[in-house]
Amino acid sequence: MAANRPYIVGLTGSIGMGKSTVAQMFVDEGVPLFDADAAVHQLQGPGGALVDDIEALFPGTTTSSGVDRQKLGAAVLGDPVALRRLEKLIHPAVAAMRQEFLEQNQDQPLILFDIPLLFEKGGAGGVDHVIVVSAGDDHQRARVLSRPGMSEQRFEQIKSLQMPDAEKRQKANSVIDTSLPHAETRRQVQKLVEKLKASLA
Structure with a gap:
């Protein structure tokens, strides 16, 4: 780690594992957060820097309020070539x-990068410590299928693009379990922040 920069923690986890909830718990502990998904929303939102480029690549997927994520999702899901073109832009x-x-x-001593596809896109080398947010299969399925517009087929399609949870857990430096009650998950986060800060002192 370079001495002139913060210790970078990468937070990742498959769909429905509770990553956003855990990210907010780190923020509550005073750890600055860079949320890759939020950055994408900003780039694709009203007046976003990538809206015109995305419309040029995928005509009909944007409106005056930015990218229509459902239409763009339909245009790239299941089409690896289209997905790569989009990723080269984003x-x-x-x-x-x-x-x-x-x-x-x-x-800052410690910062958090929330990166959903950290392992899948080879980003683990760019962080100092990897945290995987994980939950049991039943918890994951119930959370994801309760989302508006989600179907079993779409869930399975998204999961097929993500590294299996068991593999992520093996590659992680730390695992936060969100199958537990909220307060217990928060305690895991607090203990980990204390441990990481102590190791840097």
Whole structure:
């Protein structure tokens, strides 16, 4: 780790594992958060930097309020070539925003990068410590299928693009279990933040 930058923790986990909830718990503990999904929303939202480029690549997928995520999802899901074209547009833009965030938080001991496809896209080498958020299969399925517009087929399709949870857990430096009550998950986060800060002192 370079001495002139914060210790970077990468937070990841498959769909429905409770990653956003855990990310917020880190924020509550005073750890600055860069949320890759939120960055994508900003880039694709009203007046977003990538809206025109996405419309050019995938005509009919944007409106005056930015990218229609359902239409864009339908245009790329199950089409690896289309997905790669979209990623070539999005990844560099998100990386630039992440670099800016890093520069703004250079004096922090610890920062958190929330990156959904950290392992799948080979990003684990860019962080110092990887946390995987995990829950049992039943918890995951129930959470995901309760989302609006979600079907079994779509859930299975998304899961097929993600590394299996068991594999992620093996690759992790730490695992946060969200099958437990909320307060217990929060205690896991608090203990981990204390441990990481103590190791840097």
